[in-house]
Amino acid sequence: MIIPLVDLGAQYNSIKSEIDDAIKECIEETNFIKGKAVTAFERSFADYLGMECCVGCGNGTDALEIILSSLNIGTGDEVIVPALTWISTAEAVTNVGAEPVFVDIVSHTYTIDAKKIEEKITKKTKAIIPVHLYGYPADMNEIKIIAEKYGLFIIEDCAQAHGAEYFDRKVGTFGIASAFSFFPSKNLGAFGDGGAIVTNNKDLGDSVRKISNHGQLNEKHKHFLIGRNSRLDSIQASILSVKLKYLDTWNNRRRDIASFYLSRLGEKAEFVLPVQEQSKKHVYHLFVIRCRQREKLIELLEEKKISWGIHYPNALPFITPYRYKKHKLQDFNNSSDVIKDIISIPIYPELTELQLNLICDQLLKYNE
Numbered sequence: 001m002i003i004p005l006v007d008l009g010a011q012y013n014s015i016k017s018e019i020d021d022a023i024k025e026c027i028e029e030t031n032f033i034k035g036k037a038v039t040a041f042e043r044s045f046a047d048y049l050g051m052e053c054c055v056g057c058g059n060g061t062d063a064l065e066i067i068l069s070s071l072n073i074g075t076g077d078e079v080i081v082p083a084l085t086w087i088s089t090a091e092a093v094t095n096v097g098a099e100p101v102f103v104d105i106v107s108h109t110y111t112i113d114a115k116k117i118e119e120k121i122t123k124k125t126k127a128i129i130p131v132h133l134y135g136y137p138a139d140m141n142e143i144k145i146i147a148e149k150y151g152l153f154i155i156e157d158c159a160q161a162h163g164a165e166y167f168d169r170k171v172g173t174f175g176i177a178s179a180f181s182f183f184p185s186k187n188l189g190a191f192g193d194g195g196a197i198v199t200n201n202k203d204l205g206d207s208v209r210k211i212s213n214h215g216q217l218n219e220k221h222k223h224f225l226i227g228r229n230s231r232l233d234s235i236q237a238s239i240l241s242v243k244l245k246y247l248d249t250w251n252n253r254r255r256d257i258a259s260f261y262l263s264r265l266g267e268k269a270e271f272v273l274p275v276q277e278q279s280k281k282h283v284y285h286l287f288v289i290r291c292r293q294r295e296k297l298i299e300l301l302e303e304k305k306i307s308w309g310i311h312y313p314n315a316l317p318f319i320t321p322y323r324y325k326k327h328k329l330q331d332f333n334n335s336s337d338v339i340k341d342i343i344s345i346p347i348y349p350e351l352t353e354l355q356l357n358l359i360c361d362q363l364l365k366y367n368e
């Protein structure tokens with residue numbers, strides 16, 4: 001038995017007829033771009049989060065970039081981002097012509113260290129992009145205080161955290177705008193690329209809609225500005241509308257699996273397991289553990305064909321495109337530390353008890 005890191009086939013099979021009907025309806029309507037499937041999904045996703053506006057776009061990276069452009073952030077500006085995240089967070093900043101400024105993470109939560117943000121703020125700083133990495137909310141209260149003190153925008157990167165909560169409030173509702181990704185393996189995933197921007201600011205909502213649709217708003221051939229083409233297509237939107245109904249159930253199942261892992265793997269003092277602070281509701285996009293001899297653990301997993309991943313093998317300040325910044329390892333102690341021993345083990349709603357026991361039995365063989 002191969003245990004994958006995520007099993008999209010199993011998920012599809014669990015809701016196959018609903019998905020097939022939704023896709024078929026879209027094809028029969030031949031309204032492939034925009035149209036009612038997109039409007040309906042945008043409305044239900046905004047409602048799910050309790051937000052005013054949701055604008056679908058091509059992917060999560062575009063979502064970040066379009067938000068930055070809408071806020072007129074570009075050349076000469078700086079944006080604070082965590083050192084440990086998927087490349088998109090910094091890539092979007094670079095692509096609008098601004099400079100990403102990296103801040104180290106807190107090692108036990110893997111999210112940006114709010115205490116280290118202030119020292120990186122300059123006259124050029126315009127925004128902070130906290131990332132709710134692995135599905136775990138960043139310290140939004142602490143970040144908000146800093147953002148207010150310096151008049152900075154907060155843009156949340158929610159690509160891994162659909163449905164996660166901070167003090168009983170969903171992530172994606174704290175900043176001026178938030179970016180979501182519907183990449184197939186995300187907690188809410190399409191059958192291709194997709195993304196969305198959510199905001200409570202009506203003007204910003206209009207502005208991101210214009211940028212993502214060639215500068216047009218509701219009327220074709222009326223171009224308010226030079227935008228781009230980054231839209232959520234109708235088939236993806238109709239799939240997402242079906243899946244959104246299951247998101248909470250799926251996230252709960254991920255949490256149950258996490259509890260199972262935490263109780264069984266908790267026996268092993270050699271493992272550092274994810275933390276669960278009272279104020280934060282984790283949605284376990286990934287289940288990341290740390291152990292000193294990762295290679296040994298990988299051997300054990302491979303022996304039983306259990307898939308694993310490393311998210312991520314490098315901290316962004318040290319990847320080739322950012323070498324020009326000449327950062328030192330000690331400036332990002334925690335990020336540089338954790339990348340050496342983190343490993344992601346399978347977590348997805350369709351994991352069976354049999355699979356879970358097999359994974360745990362195997363992991364418990366680990367000895368340093």
Ligand SMILES: *Cc1c(COP(=O)(O)O)cnc(C)c1O
Pocket residue numbers: 059060061062085086088089131157159160180181182183193194195
């Ligand atoms: C997946 C992801 C993105 C980008 O999403 P795409 O849809 O793949 O462009 C951005 N940020 C983080 C943290 C992600 O995990």
